[in-house]
Amino acid sequence: MVTQLFRISPEMYLTNVDGKGGSYQYGARWNPAGYPILYLACSASTAMLEMAHYIPHPQLVPDSYRLGVFELPNDLIDVFDKSLLPINWADYPHNEATQLIGKEWLEACSNVALRLPSSAVPNGFDDIVIINPNHPKIGDLKFIEKxxxxxxxxxxxGMNS
Known part of the structure; x- marks a missing residue:
């Protein structure tokens, strides 16, 4: 069995899985700066909601952006126990507690992906995955289509354009 995963980015970077984009440079919710990582969503709609954190209106999405579909075998995805999340895990700005979760998982190199809740969806009802590009089985993450x-x-x- 495989899980479909979704990523939105400029087309020229869509299949780049080195993990050295903005999250690497500046840190993000699930990683401190300096840790290669990729963020993908477990549904296309969640990927689109995550995009809203960075682009305030759909008409402002650059023409170069594409929705990429990937597949990863289920056995290469760890699932984080949501009961272990800090109370303020979804706060913005993100805090060091969530970065520590991702950092420890990345350093353990236990699997290609870790499934976590999306902060773009209330109460973590939808999920994202973080991808460890340094895992030896990163090649099993397959790009399917864009x-x-x-x-x-x-x-x-209802908003003014």
């Missing part, structure tokens, strides 16, 4: 990123024209239609 599609132009297109939000439904009715999204945010």
């Amino acid at each position: 599609t132009k990123l297109a939000y439904n024209e009715r999204m945010f239609s």
